[in-house]
Amino acid sequence: MSQxxxxxxDLPEATVARLPEYLRALHHLAESGNDTVSSxxxxxxxxxxxxxxxxxxxxxxxxxxxxVGYDVALLIDQIEYVLGLTxxxxxxxxxxxxxxxxxxxxxxxxxxxxxxxxxxxxDPGRVGEHINGLVVRHIDELPEIAEAESxxxxxxxxxxTAAQSVADRLVAAGVTSILNFAPCVLSVPDGVDVRKVxxxxxxxxxxxxxxxxxxxxxxxxxxxxxxxxxxxxATGTEEAVGS
Amino acid sequence: MSQxxxxxxDLPEATVARLPEYLRALHHLAESGNDTVSSxxxxxxxxxxxxxxxxxxxxxxxxxxxxVGYDVALLIDQIEYVLGLTxxxxxxxxxxxxxxxxxxxxxxxxxxxxxxxxxxxxDPGRVGEHINGLVVRHIDELPEIAEAESxxxxxxxxxxTAAQSVADRLVAAGVTSILNFAPCVLSVPDGVDVRKVxxxxxxxxxxxxxxxxxxxxxxxxxxxxxxxxxxxxATGTEEAVGS
DNA sequence: GCGTGTGAACTTCTTCACAGCC
DNA sequence: GGCTGTGAAGAAGTTCACACGC
Numbered sequence: 001m002s003q004x005x006x007x008x009x010d011l012p013e014a015t016v017a018r019l020p021e022y023l024r025a026l027h028h029l030a031e032s033g034n035d036t037v038s039s040x041x042x043x044x045x046x047x048x049x050x051x052x053x054x055x056x057x058x059x060x061x062x063x064x065x066x067x068v069g070y071d072v073a074l075l076i077d078q079i080e081y082v083l084g085l086t087x088x089x090x091x092x093x094x095x096x097x098x099x100x101x102x103x104x105x106x107x108x109x110x111x112x113x114x115x116x117x118x119x120x121x122x123d124p125g126r127v128g129e130h131i132n133g134l135v136v137r138h139i140d141e142l143p144e145i146a147e148a149e150s151x152x153x154x155x156x157x158x159x160x161t162a163a164q165s166v167a168d169r170l171v172a173a174g175v176t177s178i179l180n181f182a183p184c185v186l187s188v189p190d191g192v193d194v195r196k197v198x199x200x201x202x203x204x205x206x207x208x209x210x211x212x213x214x215x216x217x218x219x220x221x222x223x224x225x226x227x228x229x230x231x232x233x234a235t236g237t238e239e240a241v242g243s
Numbered sequence: 244m245s246q247x248x249x250x251x252x253d254l255p256e257a258t259v260a261r262l263p264e265y266l267r268a269l270h271h272l273a274e275s276g277n278d279t280v281s282s283x284x285x286x287x288x289x290x291x292x293x294x295x296x297x298x299x300x301x302x303x304x305x306x307x308x309x310x311v312g313y314d315v316a317l318l319i320d321q322i323e324y325v326l327g328l329t330x331x332x333x334x335x336x337x338x339x340x341x342x343x344x345x346x347x348x349x350x351x352x353x354x355x356x357x358x359x360x361x362x363x364x365x366d367p368g369r370v371g372e373h374i375n376g377l378v379v380r381h382i383d384e385l386p387e388i389a390e391a392e393s394x395x396x397x398x399x400x401x402x403x404t405a406a407q408s409v410a411d412r413l414v415a416a417g418v419t420s421i422l423n424f425a426p427c428v429l430s431v432p433d434g435v436d437v438r439k440v441x442x443x444x445x446x447x448x449x450x451x452x453x454x455x456x457x458x459x460x461x462x463x464x465x466x467x468x469x470x471x472x473x474x475x476x477a478t479g480t481e482e483a484v485g486s
Numbered sequence: 487g488c489g490t491g492t493g494a495a496c497t498t499c500t501t502c503a504c505a506g507c508c
Numbered sequence: 509g510g511c512t513g514t515g516a517a518g519a520a521g522t523t524c525a526c527a528c529g530c
Contacts, residue, residue, distance in 0.1 A: 025428075049501080066506075112446075113446070185264075185289065191456070193449055193453075195449060204262075207357075210327055257520075311490090311530070
């Protein structure tokens with residue numbers, strides 16, 4: 001038998017990743033007093049092109065009005081619904097070092113659909129500390145608190161060496177989504193989602209582009225491919241940037 | 244100018260984004276005393292599948308040895324070269340609030356190819372503060388210091404309201420790559436690269452998947468779609484409806 | 487034998503361009 | 509006239525599967 005209508009349209013991942021950006025832009029528009037917005041304008045505010053935006057929204061089945069645009073308030077409701085932001089989700093933050101402290105104090109979580117429900121650390125010296133109105137608890141208390149607070153999302157802000165073990169404990173405590181700030185790969189069971197944020201990786205990607213820009217500027221003549229380590233030289237197929 | 248920089252292979256963006264992950268895994272392997280590694284093993288350590296890894300590395304023109312694998316040390320050199328990590332790049336960090344403090348203290352920058360060369364803030368109350376051996380300077384001093392330190396990469400950790408103006412000033416000071424932690428879209432001239440990290444967006448993407456998982460488990464009978472905000476119910480692609 | 491390197495098939499994402507509706 | 513919604517074309521990325529060199 002064919003399945004009943006799914007409660008959620010199953011959106012392309014690329015679309016899901018952009019919806020939060022649209023949402024932010026829409027809130028901004030709403031605060032500025034706009035009732036409707038065209039795909040062109042919203043796309044501009046979200047930093048994408050308008051065809052992409054329209055296609056993304058069409059996946060929600062969202063109804064704009066031809067000749068007019070989208071109803072801002074309605075679109076906000078729809079996107080918040082799809083993203084599951086109609087409830088304020090409880091988040092556990094593990095690791096209150098440098099970065100963890102900053103995250104615990106980050107107002108953006110609170111204003112955008114989340115509530116940091118508990119802070120954990122393994123270091124007894126940190127347990128008991130108050131941050132932003134919350135007490136840091138020992139990681140051993142995770143199971144009971146996760147249960148009590150219905151925590152389904154965990155944020156890992158520990159050193160890389162501890163991250164896998166923390167992930168295991170989060171999963172054991174019923175967490176099914178993890179945001180990982182530790183620079184390492186986590187392995188988790190099927191059904192658990194992991195997203196990763198690695199600051200050094202972001203910089204390294206930028207570094208590549210810096211390197212690339214520098215090499216394009218410095219090199220119009222395709223002669224001198226000598227100085228590089230093994231084998232790279234053969235690959236350059238640039239038709240150069242004219243100048 | 245006279246530095247003879249060879250043309251870089253122009254890698255697919257998706258490949259560029261994974262190279263740092265491979266690099267981290269390789270360093271880890273090297274520390275554990277491995278001289279060579281197979282695509283299977285390295286892929287596992289980096290959390291990707293081996294075909295993808297081999298294709299990525301093939302874009303570098305990198306030579307593994309058939310029947311053996313890749314030389315760990317050589318591969319590290321090649322990736323670091325391509326990413327432009329053979330020099331330690333100077334980075335300017337603007338905004339030393341909550342998050343900025345944490346970033347300024349983050350050891351991962353130092354150990355992975357970067358040097359925080361200067362800290363800036365617009366708040367006179369913060370100027371002069373010492374963080375991790377650096378003095379916070381007023382943002383007005385950016386041009387001279389960027390010049391003196393050859394800063395080409397800027398990190399924005401200010402509130403969203405200040406981010407665009409900071410970006411403009413960074414660009415004016417010669418910065419050509421920006422890592423933006425502020426939740427807003429930046430507009431910059433062509434030739435300047437921007438990458439964005441938005442913590443709330445990451446959580447919202449996870450929230451979508453939570454919502455989706457929940458809806459699949461408690462899969463409602465087709466009637467139960469009445470409660471959602473305007474119009475979503477009607478959108479399920481018609482053919483899938485088995486009613 | 488083993489494991490890399492790679493064409494070819496396939497999937498996903500983006501962009502185009504225009505029909506359809508206000 | 510203006511703007512959305514969408515098929516169709518195109519580009520980018522992933523996976524397959526196997527030839528080739530060690």
